[in-house]
Amino acid sequence: MKLWGMPILLSVITIIGLLLAIMGLGIWHLLSWVFLSYPVYVMIRYGINYFR
């Protein structure tokens, strides 16, 4: 779980984010943006170490 926990979490969140926006407008779009922002946050949060 230490190994695959994050990859699974990120994939599930991305897929939910992709599906939310097709379900409807308004709140659905907003939730989709929140969900899809999480993997982007993770990329920045850890990717920043590359420049350290």
Add this chain to the structure above:
Amino acid sequence: MINQVGMKAKTIKKWFEVHKWTSLICTVFLLMLCLTGLPLIFYEEIDHLLGKELEMPAAAPGSKPLSKDVVLEAGVSTLPVKAVKYVSWDVKEHPGQMFVVVADSAEAPIEADHYLTMNEYSGKVMDTPPNEMDFMLVMYYLHVEMLAGLPGKLFLGFMGFLFFVAIVSGVVLYGPIMKRFDFGMIRTEKSSRLKWLDLHNLLGIVTLAWASVVGLTGVINTLVDPALERWKASQLAEMVAGYKDQPRVTGTLSSLDAAVKRAKAAAPEMEVSFVAYPGTVYSSKYHYAVYLIGNTPLTSRIIKPALIDAKTGELTDMRDLPWYLKTIFISQPFHFGDYGGMPMKVLWAIFDLATIMVLISGIYLWIARRKSKSAQLKRIIETSESLTLSTVGDDAAEK
């Protein structure tokens, strides 16, 4: 025990080879796809910036759009060519506008098409967009078919498939590489190759789901031409079977306005997306093909054609598309990223850039690895538990 471990080292090596070769073959094309795809995410916005967006004069309050026949005739009369091919609408983005494609004949090739944008309230021509390649169209055709028609399209589909295999094999390799490390670690103190490997792994695993979805839906999209051919030969042919021996419809056609109304009456919850005229590739020789779409984000991707007899104006048949065309149309938004407003487009662009980084770091790792051959593989195997360098050596010796 040693034997088991040996199997594992062999398995890792196999997956490594799969990852290396599928990536090597598809990376250049994937880079092209990511780069051309980037501006395509913002197609509408860029068109707007380039001044292509038309100002729609406000219609007088209470005024109604003119009959579609009147608007169409007003447009066609301004051109020397007389055969209408397609008429389309975009109720959400461009209400009150009617987009017309005309040519010398319904069978004329795309290159000979003329475009008209009509104001449905005044019946005036708003614009006559030239039928020529501009920057965005070049990006589009590079992305879709490398300017090489159907073979180019199918080739890119195959590259997309290899990309997906590369993703899967990459995930398999992620296991043994990351086994002893925390998620997201980047070893900056070590060699720059390790640093790049860690970045490759981080961005690769974070974009895993997005790249898989966009990759696979892209592959599905490359099959649209054969799918349409199959549909025309089977379902469409069945729908017009009663007209088989009739000559192509000639003379004055029945009313477009009535055809649209007739189709809408048969599917009241849907909107008309476009009408294909008799003789065009999207219709029969005797019918208006009225293509209806739903009005929610999901159902607007599901197209339903109604065939209207272009002489009598009667509804001949209306059917749902077969599953394979439905699959293609429903998969499209998940490739385009155009269904969640501007924030989604920005997120799409970030994922696209991250994928570019995965591709570039992958190429770098391949070049760097060639310099210190097989060191990387050894390390992957080393990292996987209860393995020593000597067993890898034995393993190699066995071969």
